[in-house]
Amino acid sequence: MSYVELQNVTKRYGNVEVINNLSLGIEEGSFTALLGPSGCGKSTMLRMIAGLEEITGGKCFIDGADVTDMPPAKRGVAMVFQNYALYPHLTVGQNIAFSMSLAPAPKALQESRVAEVARMLQLEQLLDRRPAQLSGGQRQRVAIGRALVREPKVFLFDEPLSNLDAALRSQMRLELARLHQQVKTTMIYVTHDQIEAMTLADKIVVLDKGVIAQTGSPLELYNKPANKFVAAFIGSPAMNFVPADVASREGNAVTVVFAGGNRETITARNPATADKHIEIGVRPEHLKLVASGSGNAAFEGTVSIIEQLGNSTLLYVDTAAGPLVVEGEGNLKAATGDKVGLAIDTANAHLFGDDGKVL
Amino acid sequence: MSSTDMTSPMAGNRKRSLLVDIVGAAITLLTIVAAVIWFFPVAWAILTSLKTDDETVRPGFHLLPEAPTFNGYLFVLQHSDIGIWYLNSTITSVTVTVVAVFMAACAGYAISQLRFPGRLLLWWTILASFMVPGSALIVNHFIIMAGVKLLNSHLGIILPMLITPVTVIVYKQFFDSLPREFREAAVMDGANEFQLLFRVFLPMNWGITTALAIITFIGAWNTFLWPFLAVQNEKMMTVTVGITAVQDAFGVAYARTLAGAVMAGLPVALAYLLFQRRVTQAITLSAGIKG
Numbered sequence: 001m002s003y004v005e006l007q008n009v010t011k012r013y014g015n016v017e018v019i020n021n022l023s024l025g026i027e028e029g030s031f032t033a034l035l036g037p038s039g040c041g042k043s044t045m046l047r048m049i050a051g052l053e054e055i056t057g058g059k060c061f062i063d064g065a066d067v068t069d070m071p072p073a074k075r076g077v078a079m080v081f082q083n084y085a086l087y088p089h090l091t092v093g094q095n096i097a098f099s100m101s102l103a104p105a106p107k108a109l110q111e112s113r114v115a116e117v118a119r120m121l122q123l124e125q126l127l128d129r130r131p132a133q134l135s136g137g138q139r140q141r142v143a144i145g146r147a148l149v150r151e152p153k154v155f156l157f158d159e160p161l162s163n164l165d166a167a168l169r170s171q172m173r174l175e176l177a178r179l180h181q182q183v184k185t186t187m188i189y190v191t192h193d194q195i196e197a198m199t200l201a202d203k204i205v206v207l208d209k210g211v212i213a214q215t216g217s218p219l220e221l222y223n224k225p226a227n228k229f230v231a232a233f234i235g236s237p238a239m240n241f242v243p244a245d246v247a248s249r250e251g252n253a254v255t256v257v258f259a260g261g262n263r264e265t266i267t268a269r270n271p272a273t274a275d276k277h278i279e280i281g282v283r284p285e286h287l288k289l290v291a292s293g294s295g296n297a298a299f300e301g302t303v304s305i306i307e308q309l310g311n312s313t314l315l316y317v318d319t320a321a322g323p324l325v326v327e328g329e330g331n332l333k334a335a336t337g338d339k340v341g342l343a344i345d346t347a348n349a350h351l352f353g354d355d356g357k358v359l
Numbered sequence: 360m361s362s363t364d365m366t367s368p369m370a371g372n373r374k375r376s377l378l379v380d381i382v383g384a385a386i387t388l389l390t391i392v393a394a395v396i397w398f399f400p401v402a403w404a405i406l407t408s409l410k411t412d413d414e415t416v417r418p419g420f421h422l423l424p425e426a427p428t429f430n431g432y433l434f435v436l437q438h439s440d441i442g443i444w445y446l447n448s449t450i451t452s453v454t455v456t457v458v459a460v461f462m463a464a465c466a467g468y469a470i471s472q473l474r475f476p477g478r479l480l481l482w483w484t485i486l487a488s489f490m491v492p493g494s495a496l497i498v499n500h501f502i503i504m505a506g507v508k509l510l511n512s513h514l515g516i517i518l519p520m521l522i523t524p525v526t527v528i529v530y531k532q533f534f535d536s537l538p539r540e541f542r543e544a545a546v547m548d549g550a551n552e553f554q555l556l557f558r559v560f561l562p563m564n565w566g567i568t569t570a571l572a573i574i575t576f577i578g579a580w581n582t583f584l585w586p587f588l589a590v591q592n593e594k595m596m597t598v599t600v601g602i603t604a605v606q607d608a609f610g611v612a613y614a615r616t617l618a619g620a621v622m623a624g625l626p627v628a629l630a631y632l633l634f635q636r637r638v639t640q641a642i643t644l645s646a647g648i649k650g
Contacts, residue, residue, distance in 0.1 A: 052543050073549035085540035089562045099548035102558075150548070 002061075003028035003186055004049060004154055009058035011044055011210075018044050019210045021058070026203070028063075031180050031187045033201035035194060037233070041210040042190045043158055049188065050079050050156050063153050078147035079156040083163060084139045086131040086146075093118070093127035096145045117145045120182070121175075137168045144179065157189040161196060173199055194234055198222070206230050223348075224269070228356040231281045237314060240287065241352070242280045242299075242321045254351060254359070256280060260320035264298045266349045268359045278359060281350035284314065284327035289334070290341040297341025299324065303334055317342060408432065408618040415613040431618030441622060443594055444601035448626075451516045451586070451597060452579040459523045459579075460572050467530025468556045472542060482531075489524035494584060501588055511592045519589075520579055526571050533567050534560060570640040577627050577638070598623040 002025030011019035018041045026032045034042040047053040049060060051072035059068045067075045086095050094101070096117055097110045105113075118124045121141045131139055140160060147155055157176075161169045177200055180187055191197050197204050198218040206213040206221065206229070213233075214226040225231035231239045244256035247263060255265045256278065266280065290297050301319035313332040317324050317340060326342060334340070351359035403422070407415055408431050410424040435441055469475075470482050500519040501510075509515030537560065545559045561568055583599045590596050593604060602619040631638055 050543075050547065052546070072543075072547045077547070079544070079547050081540045081544060083538065083540055085538070085544035087541065087545075087559060087563065089565075098545075102549050102554055146544075146548075 002026055003030075003063060004188065005061040006045070006049070007059045007061070009045075009048065009060065010056045011041070011048060011053065012056045017210060019048075022210070022212060023058075024205060024212065024215070026186060026188060028186055029184050030203055031189065031201050032203045032205060033197035034188065034190045034205050034207060035192070035197040035233070036207035036213075037192060039209075040207040042192075042207050045207070046079075046156050046158055046188060046190045049075075049154070050077055051075050052079075076153035077156055078150045078152035078154075079158065080140075080143045080147050080160045082159040084131070084143040086139055086142055088131050091128050091130055092123060092134070092142050092145075095131070095142055096123075096127075096149050098146065099150050113149050117149045120148065120179075121145050136164050137172060140164065140172055141175070144176075148179075148183070153186065155185055155187040157187065159191055160189075162191075162193070169196075176200060194236065198234070206233060224358075225281070225350065226358055228279065228281065228352045228358075231350060231352070231358075235283055237284050237325050237327070239281045239283050239350075240324045242282070242324070244278055244280050244321075246276055246278060254278075256351075258298060258321045260299060262298050262300075264344055264346060264349075266344075266346050266351055268351050270357075270359050275353040275359065277354065279352045280344070281352055282324075282344050283348065284325040286345040286348040287324060287326045288343045288345065289315070289326060289328060289332070290343045292339040292341045294341050296343045298344045299342040301340060301342065303336050303338045303340060306334060306336060315340075404617045405621055407613055408621050410614050412612050412614050431612075431614035432622065434615050435619045435622065439601065439604070439619065440593055440596070441598065441601060441619065444596050444598040447513065447516075447595060448580055448597040448599070450513055451520070452576050454513070454517050455520045455579040456572050456576040458517070459521045459526060459575050460568060462521065463523055463526035463571070464530050464556065464561060464568065466527045467532075468534055468552075468560060470527070471531045471534035472555075472560075473552070485524045485527050488522070489528070493522070497585060497588065500585065504589060511590055511595050513595070515589050516586050516595075516597065519585055520582060523575060526575065529567065529571060533564065537563065566637065566640060569634070570637040573630060573634045573637050574642070577630060580627050580630075 004026040006022060006024045009019055009022045009024075010017065022045070024045075034045055036042045044053055048055050049062075051067065051070060055068055059066055061067065062075055062077065087098065090098065093114050096114045100110045100113060114127070115124075118127055121144060123138070123141055123145060126134065126138060126142075131142065134142065140163075143160070160176075161172050164172060173196060176189075180200075189197070189200060202217060203215065204218055204221055205215045208229045214221060214230045216224075221230055221234050225234065225239075228241065232241070242258060244258050244264075247255045247257045249255075252267045252269075253265050254268045255263055257263050258280075264280075292300055299317075299319040299321055301317040301324065303315050304318050304323070305316040307314040307316075309330070311330045313328045313330060313334070315326040315328060315332075315334055317326055319342065324342060328334075353359050406422060406424060409427040409429070411426075411428060411430065414421065414425060466485070470478060470485075496519075504510050504515045504518070509518065541559060541563070542555060545555050550559065580597075581599060582597075586597045587600045587603075590600060593601070596604065602616070602623045
């Protein structure tokens with residue numbers, strides 16, 4: 001059994017089913033991200049693990065114990081909330097020590113634990129301040145400290161960085177990664193930001209409308225998406241999808257015809273599927289600019305917009321198969337209105353069937 | 360663009376500004392007149408209490424005392440039980456304030472934060488109860504208190520005064536307005552409901568509790584009708600009831616009567632002066648409810 005395990009969990013609010021018969025195992029010491037768009041049920045899942053939401057059906061286990069009906073405080077989990085939930089009338093030190101003061105733990109023990117956590121999170125100078133006197137990043141560190149002081153079996157993070165600006169968010173990402181390396185406690189992290197999930201987690205669970213769309217390491221999800229939803233959700237800029245017809249099959253090799261009449265042979269992962277109309281998924285960096293009219297171009301088109309990002313250049317190309325995004329090098333020379341050909345890196349192209357599943 | 364065109368917006372602004380000044384001055388004047396009209400009887404009572412009894416009945420209008428004296432006050436202090444009445448008022452008002460605010464906080468918290476059968480029925484009952492004026496219930500209160508033999512006792516004065524639905528409503532609204540993450544964070548930290556209320560929710564805004572306590576205290580101190588009915592024994596009277604006894608006992612002696620009235624109102628006046636901002640806050644909090 002996994003360290004944190006959800007078995008056939010369902011969550012309903014009246015007639016609305018938010019989580020549908022979901023099963024998931026999370027290993028001890030791992031950093032797992034629950035990723036998905038708003039309303040996909042990721043926060044509900046986290047709150048069910050925390051005990052803040054009742055589980056309508058199924059079971060939840062933590063460290064082998066059935067915690068389905070156990071109150072939150074007894075589950076051995078600590079949670080960091082999106083808006084920090086720091087008590088405004090208490091100082092930083094009192095906020096961190098709050099759970100111990102409820103117990104109540106001896107004053108000396110409280111002080112030593114607060115000092116330890118404050119040292120770990122560089123909060124020593126701020127212990128006497130109130131939350132209103134702190135910056136966003138400092139508040140977030142206090143919220144983490146409040147969770148850390150409890151020495152939980154599992155840390156739960158509910159979109160903890162979404163209230164921070166971009167620079168602070170990347171700094172806090174590093175601090176969280178460092179913290180995980182240091183404490184090695186199981187962490188479950190809810191986010192809708194794929195960059196946070198990709199950079200922090202060693203396992204990502206992508207959720208779509210209350211069901212798991214795919215589970216895997218960040219690179220597995222990026223390189224081998226199980227379906228169109230995951231392929232579209234992971235990666236920025238998003239993957240290009242082009243409709244095509246299957247012309248022929250030979251083992252795993254599927255030859256497709258695009259709207260412009262060009263053909264391409266792509267290796268499928270599940271060749272047994274016999275869909276006629278399919279979609280080809282290609283990431284922007286797996287489309288190469290070639291001379292217009294050259295033999296290896298899968299698409300012909302006109303550059304409509306150019307975005308120069310310094311380290312890379314994004315070209316938006318209008319083709320007969322629809323608009324496509326191409327990612328080239330930073331010093332790529334192109335101008336709007338240029339006629340270009342686009343070649344597919346077929347080794348990194350994906351085939352999706354009518355039902356959205358990868359072929 | 361002509362010079363007229365350029366200056367006309369400025370001229371318009373000047374006109375508007377002049378209009379604002381005139382309206383502002385008129386409102387200020389009206390406020391001053393209203394304040395004078397309101398304060399005049401208070402000032403007259405204070406000034407009369409400093410006169411001799413002869414001077415108070417002398418024909419003609421004499422606002423200021425010829426030779427200010429505290430004889431009226433000394434007489435009331437020496438010839439009445441005002442000390443005991445003060446004590447009774449303090450005991451009843453402080454008890455009513457502490458118990459009513461405590462109960463209202465607990466009730467407001469329970470209705471706002473807990474889920475239990477009959478919660479909505481309780482809430483609607485509380486909402487409905489403050490639509491019934493207290494004086495309409497006074498006969499019932501009298502019969503109940505007489506039935507349990509609590510007339511002429513502190514408890515008999517206090518119990519009916521603990522019904523303060525507005526305070527419950529203000530607390531409920533406050534607890535409703537707090538983000539649910541505070542509760543959830545504390546629940547995860549292991550707080551029980553009492554710890555949640557007294558260590559998280561109430562301390563987050565003591566201002567509300569202070570404000571409600573002050574208006575409850577002022578209301579309890581000033582209450583006349585219920586203590587007047589509930590107490591016949593002079594030793595159990597509150598100040599507001601006792602000063603009527605001063606009038607009855609001293610006959611037409613305005614200086615002494617008004618000295619008693621000033622002494623009765625003094626703690627409330629002091630409480631108001633000390634906690635003006637909190638009183639205003641409490642009135643603002645309950646304004647939307649009282650309509």
